[in-house]
Amino acid sequence: MSAGKTMKKISMIIYSIYFYAVLGFFLGVYYLYGLLTTPKTNLKKWRLLAHAAITRAFSLSGIHIIVSGKENLPNGTAVLCANHQSYLDGLVVSYATGIPFTAVTAPFKTFPALLRFWFARMAFIQVQRDVFEELKYTGANARDAVIQKAIHALQNDTSLLIFPEGRRELHEHLLPFHAGVAKIAIAACAPIVPITLKNIDHILPAEGVLVSPGIIEVVIHKPIMLHRHPKSLTQDAEILEEIIEESLPISYVEQKSIPHTLKGKRAAFFDLDGTLTKKDVWKMLGIAYIKKHKDKKLFWQFTKLSLIKRFLKHGYLYLSSMKLLKGVRVEEFQLIAKELLEQQWDDIFYADMLALMLQHKKDGNDVFIITEEPDALIAPIFNMLGAEGYGTIVEIQNGKMTGKVKGRIMKDAEKLQQARKIAHEHHIDLSKSYAYGNTWHDFDLVTGIEHGYVVHPSPALKKRAKREGVRVIYPRV
Incomplete structure (x- = not known):
């Protein structure tokens, strides 16, 4: 490894220690404050506390988040639909929107302990991703259970964050959107707010843990009322995909589909x-x-x-x-x-x-x-x-x-x-x-x-x- 690369990695390690220390400090302090002052059942208050902790952490983190289109956020509940570049994307969406939401996430066990505590208090909805644990259920029924929980949250005046790609983008191309997001929004008669996250993959980790200072762009698009003019669920998901894609770098569009594939069935x-x-x-x-x-x-x-x-x-x-x-x-x-x-x-x-x-x-x-x-x-x-x-x-x-x-x-x-x-x-x-x-x-x-x-x-x-x-x-x- 060259001297330049070595110094760059050392600086990333030092900055990462600082970033996680700041984030951990505010999440920890606000969590303790919540335990002392907020009942477990007051989910909205816990979500507002999380937003406050995240806002303070990012304000001191050296990561600058530029938000455009905030005026597009509806007054009532909505489905926040974003592309997925890192495991900290949910924190960025919280900072950018200020909306107290619940979210559909990977199993809590895949996240650090402090985030798991917060997810439980905020009533996040786990999607079971372990391929063998899914076999304990009839696959479609397990997915339907998650969808029903999400619909129930929206019907009870709680906004929902969902990443319709289903997993993080590891190779700088947008993954095909799953139709579940459209199914949830239509069933709950809720607007969908497409959100484009840009440059997170160069700053926050996709699979590793090292973080770099820099600028993250968040584009909040106008709400879509799929429940008023629904098409097929697949077509509705493709509409969302195209809207988010418009604000991404051209490389994402060029590499959207893996080479040598055809739009067809799964195998x-x-x-x-x-x-x-x-x-x-x-x-x-x-x-x-x-x-x-x-x-x-x-x-x-x-x-x-x-x-x-x-x-x-x-x-x-x-x-x-x-x-x-x-x-x-x-x-x-x-x-x-x-x-x-x-x-x-x-x-x-x-x-x-x-x-x-x-x-x-x-x-x-x-x-x-x-x-x-x-x-x-x-x-x-x-x-x-x-x-x-x-x-x-x-x-x-x-x-x-x-x-x-x-x-x-x-x-x-x-x-x-x-x-x-x-x-x-x-x-x-x-x-x-x-x-x-x-x-x-x-x-x-x-x-x-x-x-x-x-x-x-x-x-x-x-x-x-x-x-x-x-x-x-x-x-x-």
């Missing part, structure tokens, strides 16, 4: 080994084949390869394992695979991941498996999982393996390329789709599709996932 892409399965299925199938044939030569070759695999490059190891399969009858191998799955299904697969796959299907999402395993040999797995599968294409002659691979191994960028090909063939929008993988060879896939997840990663992969904004999940074993 979920799963890796196989280590993502859907607890065990190395490919290794299990090889052992099962050897046991059935009592092939000592193949056993020793297989054992040797297993012992030295950590010293071999992945591609060489894969090609070497394919050579061991020369002469194997495909139909027989598929039968062994089917029998093994039927006998050890519960021991092989993560129940949570299978439930997640099923939930995607119930939600109307297409499901695909993209794996580096030979597609012809593991076709029974695809069939039994009820998903269209794509693996490495291997050479077959007269129903037998030749030990050769046709084309590229299905890993790394090849997986993402296959997902893009599927998207074009099936009219799938990758900017709304999901991907799940567990190794470095899946990372192109999970970062190339909007909602990417890493499953049970190694410590090094977990660190990289956190750095690049990829969520990590841990299915129960």
Whole structure:
């Protein structure tokens, strides 16, 4: 790291300590004051106290917030609808509007303790974002419960803040708006106030914690009365998206959709080994084949390869394992695979991941498996999982393996390329789709599709996932 970059980082660290100290001080003091003077049930007073604490903190923080269009704020309750660039966006909206609102947020546990205390006192509405905890409910019903709470708040004269993108913008492009914001506003007969937040991503953290001094621009647009002339919920959400987009830098418009996507339906892409399965299925199938044939030569070759695999490059190891399969009858191998799955299904697969796959299907999402395993040999797995599968294409002659691979191994960028090909063939929008993988060879896939997840990663992969904004999940074993 150059001396200039080192000094810049040191100055950011010093400023960040100051910023969080100021913010923490005022939030802490006003929280204690609220405990002493304000009943827990007086939600409006707690929200006004929060606004006062935030206003004082920003006035001393070195961050200058320029607000335009404040005259557009209605006198009554409203749905405040903003783009989402950092986890402190709600504080900026509070400072800019002065409105005592409740908000739809990520689970409280994802925020610092002091903010969690405030959110509870202000009756914020949590959206359960843990992918496995959502499976305890019927997905749509869980979302409907949040929507009903939001509608109830508006009908009781409480304004609502919502970020319709559903997650923070990590790559400087506006994410597609969810239709829930339109559904809430129409049901409550409340106006929507679109709000554009600019330059926050250069000042406040998206995933990290370092903060820089600077200027934040907040543009408050004229209210929209969707309940008077409602269209489809999707069209209404797109109207809001376009209004907020108008005030963003041109780069957001240019990169609004991830390359190689089509406006269409959602899909979920799963890796196989280590993502859907607890065990190395490919290794299990090889052992099962050897046991059935009592092939000592193949056993020793297989054992040797297993012992030295950590010293071999992945591609060489894969090609070497394919050579061991020369002469194997495909139909027989598929039968062994089917029998093994039927006998050890519960021991092989993560129940949570299978439930997640099923939930995607119930939600109307297409499901695909993209794996580096030979597609012809593991076709029974695809069939039994009820998903269209794509693996490495291997050479077959007269129903037998030749030990050769046709084309590229299905890993790394090849997986993402296959997902893009599927998207074009099936009219799938990758900017709304999901991907799940567990190794470095899946990372192109999970970062190339909007909602990417890493499953049970190694410590090094977990660190990289956190750095690049990829969520990590841990299915129960």
